[in-house]
Amino acid sequence: MNYALAAVLLPLLAALLALGWRRYAAWVSWGGTILSLLCAIVALQQVLSDGPQQMLLGNWPTGLAIRWQLSELTALLLLLTTVIHSLVASYSLTSLRRLQVAADFWPLSSLLQMSLSALWLSTDLFNWYVTLELLGLVAVAMVTLSGNKSVAAALRYLLLSLAGSLCYLLGVALLYGQFGVLDVAELATRMPASESHMTTFALVLMTAGLMLKGALWPLHLWLPAAHAVAPAPVSALLSALVVKGPLFILWMLWSQLATVELSHAAAGFFLFAGSMALLTGGWSALRTPYAKVMVAYSTVAQLGYALLAIGLALRSADPAFQLALWLFIIAHALAKTSAFLAVGEMQHSLGGKRVQMLKGASQTMPVAMFALAVAGGSLIGLPPSGGFLAKWQLLLPLWPEWQLWLWLLVIFLGTLLSAAYVFRLVVLAFDRADPVKPDFAPQLLPQWLALVPALLVWGLAFGSHSFVHWLGG
Numbered sequence: 001m002n003y004a005l006a007a008v009l010l011p012l013l014a015a016l017l018a019l020g021w022r023r024y025a026a027w028v029s030w031g032g033t034i035l036s037l038l039c040a041i042v043a044l045q046q047v048l049s050d051g052p053q054q055m056l057l058g059n060w061p062t063g064l065a066i067r068w069q070l071s072e073l074t075a076l077l078l079l080l081t082t083v084i085h086s087l088v089a090s091y092s093l094t095s096l097r098r099l100q101v102a103a104d105f106w107p108l109s110s111l112l113q114m115s116l117s118a119l120w121l122s123t124d125l126f127n128w129y130v131t132l133e134l135l136g137l138v139a140v141a142m143v144t145l146s147g148n149k150s151v152a153a154a155l156r157y158l159l160l161s162l163a164g165s166l167c168y169l170l171g172v173a174l175l176y177g178q179f180g181v182l183d184v185a186e187l188a189t190r191m192p193a194s195e196s197h198m199t200t201f202a203l204v205l206m207t208a209g210l211m212l213k214g215a216l217w218p219l220h221l222w223l224p225a226a227h228a229v230a231p232a233p234v235s236a237l238l239s240a241l242v243v244k245g246p247l248f249i250l251w252m253l254w255s256q257l258a259t260v261e262l263s264h265a266a267a268g269f270f271l272f273a274g275s276m277a278l279l280t281g282g283w284s285a286l287r288t289p290y291a292k293v294m295v296a297y298s299t300v301a302q303l304g305y306a307l308l309a310i311g312l313a314l315r316s317a318d319p320a321f322q323l324a325l326w327l328f329i330i331a332h333a334l335a336k337t338s339a340f341l342a343v344g345e346m347q348h349s350l351g352g353k354r355v356q357m358l359k360g361a362s363q364t365m366p367v368a369m370f371a372l373a374v375a376g377g378s379l380i381g382l383p384p385s386g387g388f389l390a391k392w393q394l395l396l397p398l399w400p401e402w403q404l405w406l407w408l409l410v411i412f413l414g415t416l417l418s419a420a421y422v423f424r425l426v427v428l429a430f431d432r433a434d435p436v437k438p439d440f441a442p443q444l445l446p447q448w449l450a451l452v453p454a455l456l457v458w459g460l461a462f463g464s465h466s467f468v469h470w471l472g473g
Contacts, residue, residue, distance in 0.1 A: 003039040003040075003042045003043040003046065004039070004040070004043040004053075004068075004070045004075070004078060004121060005055065005068075006035075006036070006039040007036040007039040007040045007043060007078055007082060007117055008036075008114055008117045008118050008121065009114075010032045010035050010036040010039065011029075011032050011033065011036055011085075011110040011111070011113040011114040011117070012110070012111070012114045013032060014028050014029045014031070014032025014033070014107075014110040015029070015032075015106075015107040015108075015110035015111045015114065016107075017032075018106045018107040018110060019107045022103050025103055025106040025107060026092070026093055026106050028106070029089060029106035029107065029109060029110045030089045030090070030093060030106075032110055033082065033085045033086050033089045033109075033110070033113065034086055036082050036085075036113065036117075037079075037082040037083060037085075037086045039082075040075070040078045040079040040081075040082040040083075041079060043070060043075050043078060043079075044072075044075040044076065044078075044079050047070050047071065047072055047075045048072065048075075052069060052070060052071040052072070053069070053070045054067055054068065054069040054070070055067070055068045055069075066122070066124050066127050067122075067123050067124060067183055067185075068118075068121040068122060068123070069121065069123050070121060073326065074120045074121055076326070076330070077120045077244075077248070077329075078117055078120050078121070080241075080329075080330055080333055081113060081116050081117055081120070081241055082113070082117075083456075084236075084237070084240050084241060084333060084334070084337050084453070085109065085112075085113045085237070085241075087337060087449060087452055087453055088109070088233045088236050088237055088337065088341070089109065090449055091233060091341055091446055091449040091450065092105060092106075092109075092233045094443065094445050094446045094449070104141075104145055105142070105145060105231070105233070105234075108138050108141055108142050108145075109142070109233075109237065111134070111138045112135065112138045112139065112142070112237060112241075112242070115131050115134040115135045115138060116131070116135055116241055116242070116245055118131045119131035119132065119135065119245045119248070119249075120248065123183060123184050123185060124182050124183050124184070125172045125175065125176075125182045125183075125184065125187070126172055126176075126182045127182075128249050129165070129168060129169055129172060131245070132165065132168065132213060132245060132246065132249070133165055135242060135245055136158075136161040136162075136164075136165065136213060137158075137161075139157070139161075139237075139238055139242050140154050140157050140158045140161065141154075142230065142231075142234040142237070142238075143157060143226050143229065143230045143234060143238075145230070145231055145234060146229050146230060146231055149229055150229035150230065152225075153222075153225040153226045153228065153229045153230075154226065154229075156222050156225060156226075157222045157225075157226045160212055160219075160222045161212070161213055161222075163209075163212060164208070164209040164210070164211075164212030164213040164219075164246075165209060165213070166209070167205045167206065167208045167209030167212070168205070168206050168209030168210060168213075169209075170202075170205050171201075171202040171203065171204075171205035171206035171209070172202075172206065174198055174199075174201065174202035174205070175187065175199070175202045178196075178198060178199065178202075179191065184252060184256055184257065185256075187257060188256050188257055191257060191259075192259075199257075200262060203253060203254070203257065203258060203262070203266075206253060207250060207253070207254075207266075210246040210247075210249055210250045210253075211246070211250070211273075213243075213245075213246045214243045214244075214245070214246030214247050214250070214303070215243050215299070215300060215303070216243075216246075216247070216250075216273065216277065216303055216307060217273050217274075217276050217277035217280065217281065217300060217303075217304065217307070218273070218276065220277075220281075220300045220303075223238075223243075223296055223299065223300060224284075224288075224293050224296040224297055224300075226238065226296075227239070227292055227293065227295070227296035227299075227340075228290060228292055228293050228296065228353075231344070232292075232340050232341055232343065232344020232345065232347070232348075233340075233341065233344070235292060235295075235296070235340040235344065236336065236337045236340040236341050236344075239295070239296070239299045239336040239337075239340060240332070240333040240334070240336045240337045240340075241333060243299065243303065244329050244333065247303070247306055247329065248329075250310070251310055251313075251325065254266055254310070254314055255313070255314070258314075263314040263315075264314065264315055266311075266314060267310075267311040267312070267314040267315040268311070269311075270307045270308070270310045270311035270314065271307070271308060271311035271312070271315075271407065273304075273307050274304040274305065274306070274307030274308035274309075274310075274311060274410075275304065275308070275407070275410045276304070277300055277301060277303055277304030277307060278301050278304035278305065278308075278410060278411070278413070278414030278417070279301075279304075279410070279413060279414065279417070280300075280301075281297050281298065281299075281300035281301030281302075281303075281304060282297075282298075282301040282413075282414055282417025282418060282420075282421065283417060284297040284300070285297035285298045285300075285301060285417070285421045286417060286420050286421045286424065288355075289354050289355055289356070290353050290354055290355065291343050291346075291347065291353060291354065291355050291357065291358065291425075292340070292343055292344070292347070292353065294355060294421060294425075295336070295339050295340055295343055298336075298339075298379060298418070298421065299332075299336060301414065301417065301418065302328070302332050302336075302379060302418075303332075304414065305324075305328050305332075305390070305391070305394065305411075305414070306325055306328050306329060306332075308394065308407060308410070308411070309321050309322070309324045309325035309328060309394055310325060312394070312397075312398075312407070313325060316397065318397045320393045320394070320396055320397050321393075321394065321397065323393050324390050324391075324393035324394040327386065327389050327390035327393060327460075328387075328390040328394075330386060330390075330460070331378055331385070331386030331387045331389070331390050331457050331460060332379075332387070334375075334378075334386065334453040334454070334456050334457035334460075335375040335376075335378040335379050335386070335387065335453070335454065335457050336375070337453040338371050338372070338374070338375035338450055338451065338452075338453040338454035338457070339371075339372055339375040339376065339379075339454075341371070341446070341449065341450035341453075342368045342369070342371040342372040342375070342447070342450040342451075342454075343372060345365070345368050345442070345443075345446050345447055345450055346358060346361055346365055346368050346369070346372075349364075349365060349368075349442035349443075350364065350365065355424070355425065355428065356428070358425055358428050358429050359428050359429070359431050359432075360429065360430075360431055360432055361428075361429040362429040362430050364442075365442050365447065367444060367447035367448060367450075367451060368442075368447040368450055368451075369429045370451065371447065371450045371451035371454045372425060372429075372454075373422070373425070373426050373429075374451070374454035374455065374458065375453070375454040375457065376418075376422035376425065376426070377422070377458075378454070378457045378458065379418050379422060380415060380418045380419045380422055381415055381418070383461075384458065384461035385457055385458045385460070385461065386457040386458070386460035386461070387457070388461075389460060389461060391411065391415075394411065395408070395411065
């Protein structure tokens with residue numbers, strides 16, 4: 001558990017040092033991220049060998065102390081967070097300076113890593129609120145790094161994030177007023193086996209707040225605008241990690257606190273929301289003329305698979321649905337990191353924001369375009385990518401049950417839409433390139449760094465057996 005704690009404290013220390021030592025902020029933040037990555041690797045090894053661990057912060061007694069727990073799942077999510085932050089930080093060392101916002105980016109990215117790492121380890125409703133609030137405020141600040149053009153989108157994101165926080169906090173207050181505890185494990189033992197109107201209302205409020213902060217359909221409208229104006233590394237962190245925190249809490253609430261009857265009722269809503277996210281998000285991604293907005297709407301659509309997995313897991317005892325949820329989260333995080341970094345690099349080098357700027361990109365910027373295509377293959381679910389593994393786990397239990405074939409149809413349509421907007425980019429990239437300036441020489445290192453997470457998401461196939469074992473599938 002000490003190594004997991006270090007993975008939280010190191011980014012915080014790096015953020016403080018970066019604020020006071022701004023000349024070397026980039027290297028301080030990058031070094032803190034790499035060290036936290038090493039700590040996360042050791043923490044995962046320890047939990048796999050010794051089992052789950054927990055810590056009561058401040059050595060306060062149970063009921064007063066904030067309890068942190070390190071399980072196979074949270075250790076894996078902690079490792080995912082540090083891996084993506086390490087890749088984005090390495091990319092930013094070579095490219096973000098050109099955008100002239102590096103000095104502000106580094107402490108904010110470290111704070112983002114710290115708050116998300118603390119969220120994974122927490123098992124306390126109010127501590128989740130604190131980490132969510134810090135996560136949202138830092139994310140809003142990072143959106144503004146593009147300058148005046150981002151103020152409107154950042155303000156909209158801030159106001160909606162605060163509204164989501166108020167809904168969540170009100171739900172927490174209602175549960176605390178009823179049962180007098182905030183620790184999820186203790187709260188689960190005190191909640192009655194039958195439905196309570198106040199408990200139901202509290203869970204609905206918290207769900208609305210989490211869906212708003214996580215850009216889950218239909219409360220996703222802030223996401224495309226924020227991505228359109230944010231720097232590429234910020235968009236990568238927002239899509240890969242920030243929206244996953246609320247999704248994690250959403251699953252924990254409904255899987256541990258809700259009654260069976262209430263879970264089944266909520267499952268129908270999550271299935272409907274997931275279906276609409278897949279269809280409307282995919283259709284919007286296909287129709288938009290802007291490259292980054294397309295990738296942003298793809299996030300809305302891909303989160304629909306996670307909502308489908310939550311709905312099916314709440315309705316069925318089959319562990320494959322829960323395994324599919326976490327595989328989707330991991331595969332999507334890696335694929336979206338690659339996609340946003342690749343698109344951002346091509347936008348900077350080729351000029352323009354529209355999809356049309358990718359014309360001939362396979363000839364002018366082949367590495368970045370290859371990264372985008374490989375990441376897109378995982379979003380479609382082509383084998384043997386991580387996206388395919390997640391979708392396979394989701395599909396397997398659906399085949400024998402004819403009553404569930406509606407969700408097979410939804411997944412099939414969502415896959416077709418994903419293939420349509422990905423192949424739209426690929427076809428355009430293989431068109432004849434327009435003439436470029438004689439001094440056109442895009443940097444290769446940022447393009448290769450954008451390719452790394454795309455290769456990692458395809459490499460998940462080689463560790464699929466380990467993932468199934470770790471996540472209890």
